[in-house]
Amino acid sequence: MLQVQGQIQRIWGQNGPLYESTKQLIASQSLNAARIWNDTQQAIFERSERLQVAKDKLDEDQRKVSARLELFFGSQYSAEWRTCSKKYELQVAHFNRELVDKYSICRNSLDHIMDHFQQEIVLEADFLRKASLEISGLSKICRTWQLKQPGFNHAGVLYCTVAGIGRINQRMTGCLELCDDILLEMTMEDLDTPSCLFYHHLKMEFDDVFAQIELCANK
Template sequence: MRIERVTWLLLLSLLYVRGQNRRTWGHSGPLYESTKQLIAGQSSNAARIWNETQQAIYERTERLQVAKDTLDDHQRGVSARLEEFFGSEYSAEWSSCFKKYELQVAHFNRELVDKYSICRNSLDHIMDHFQQEIVPEVEFLRGASLEIAELSRSCRTWQLKQSGFNHAGVLLCTVSGIGRINQRMTGCLELCDDILLEMSMEDLDTPSCLFYQHLKMEFDEVFAEIELCAMN
């Protein structure tokens, strides 16, 4: 519910109290019930927002972790092939092939290690930035639903059940509290959206990561040639 609508409900409620402030309405009274429903609805809405945000955060962090794990797996495969190549230089089947491809493989070795490190660092930087910036916002969003629900106690909404109490003060406390929390949630969501946008697939494919991927494909092709050379 938008803050403007909450304010509108407050104005209606104040008019309602002014005209009915001497009357007791059944067991609880419609003013109390409507305020209780308002708090419950806003609390439920905050819980829904948190669930959706939590899911988005999980999906993006999972995507980032997959990107890091995939990169590490690729580099382990590269290291295994390099170890195989340089460790087999004195075998008969590898001797001539080693001399033919030695300089080329050495170049791949340097470039792949360098680009792997740069790519890994860029992914780590994205994760660090995410953790540093989004955690405080997430903590607020996680507790917003309960904080709204607590307004029933802190604003003493039970006073709306009967006449003789400051109904206008209770309503003002309730609606201003909801407005304050909603405004803070809006700011949190905007920041969360900006940070999550940085974790899109496009941003995970940094220039260094793309260069590493292309370089690895070239290395795989060359190593296939080396294996074919050794077989022949």
């Protein structure tokens, strides 16, 4: 402990406590801004990934639907299959039209959410990304080196530093609030638009009908 105190005293003896404390203030605020950006960046990645998963699942579901419809309307299958499928022609024709229609609407809806998300988040996230460097840059802008020497305008340097940190932190707070609001809109519940919910419900009904046809044909 005495050794540490001695080191601090030697440093302060060289540069002065005002300079060292200001330097530490800038460093700690810069580190805090970096942590905020890392947390926000992770949240943005998770929401983007979640939306992409929803889009990929929708596309995969529709590929399975298309494959089953092709199978249903195929002419190369057994007489049993054709007999069983004949009972469901009107139902499947209805599913065919509705599933394609609702798939397109749902896909467009998810694309719109992604575009809106990216457009809204980019400006706010960009400032959060640069905030740590902006705070570090106050050392040069405010000429904190003047605090090492007597006779310079220490009050002006301190005001520049504190005001600069306050300005950046205030802007960060506003950006963070907007980012949080935008990220909140990206919950799974908000990805379940009416058209997407209708599509998934239709697909489950279609899967049930297709299972009945397979069961009938395999008897």
